[in-house]
Amino acid sequence: MLLYFTDNDVILKLAAYQIFWEMVASLNIKDENIRILPTAGKVFSASQKISRQFKQTSIERAKQITNKCKTIDDCVVHNTSEFQLLASTDGIDVGEALLVAATQTEEDFYLLTSDKRFLKSLASSSFNDVKQRLYKKAICLEQLVIHVIDYAGFDLVCRRIASADACDQVISEAFMLGKQTKHQNAVKVMNQAIQDLRAKTGDLLIDSVLVAQTKL
Structure with a gap:
């Protein structure tokens, strides 16, 4: 089974942009194939940092998403030496x-993450076994947004991001003109961010977002 391990930032930001489920549809995956952190819903409710950065409606959408996704078994993972080292x-x-x-x-599996600091730290670490396992398995936020644009159309994505929280620096820059943003300009900014991240993270980022194949 192809699984998508998804961090809290991706859930929050795509919920704020109202394109999380468009992202899921664009990848042709089922809800049960997504894995999230078991504390995601509680973190969204309790974090003052999140409440300052995101509108309450965005947080509620994020919590609704967590209710539909399966969580990882953190009790087992907590006891692994890999987790302790990471x-x-x-x-x-x-x-x-x-x-x-x-x-x-x-x-x-794939790892959906909006945490560039994490990817850079992992790339510069000595965790060679981990990096080999994650070889071209990470998908960043900008890659996901571009993929949703290809799937759902630029106009829909642009309208939703233009009216959403300014919760990500690159996405805000890409859509800085709001609904007047041009398709090619937005994609150019995001592609540049992807290239910059790839230069600093080696072979962690996927070359291009792939659509899951439905088994007949």
Whole structure:
């Protein structure tokens, strides 16, 4: 089964942009194939940082998303040496460490993350086994947004992002003209961010977002 391990930032930001389910549809995946952190819903409710950065309606949408997705078994993952090592590394928070460690038992997966600091820290680390397992398995926020544009159309995505929280620097820059933003300009900004991230993270980022094949 192809699984998509998804961090909190991706859920929050795509919920704010109202394109999370368009992202799921664009990848041709089922809700049960998504794996999230078991504390995601509680974090969205309790974090003062999140409440300052996101509108309450965005947070509620994010919580509704978590209710429809399966969580990873953190009790098992917490006891692994890989999790302990990752969580103790500068630039890698507990949530990202849990998601990465949870992939140990999976053969077919992708990691959806909006945490560039985490990807850079992992790339510069000595965790060669982890980096080999995540070889071209990470998909960043900008890649997801471009993929949704290709799937649902630029006008829909532009309208929704223009009226959403300014919760991501690159996306805000890409759509800085709001509904007057041009398709090619927005994609150019996001592609440049992807290239910059790829230069700093080696072979972690996927070359291009792939659509899951439906088994007959």
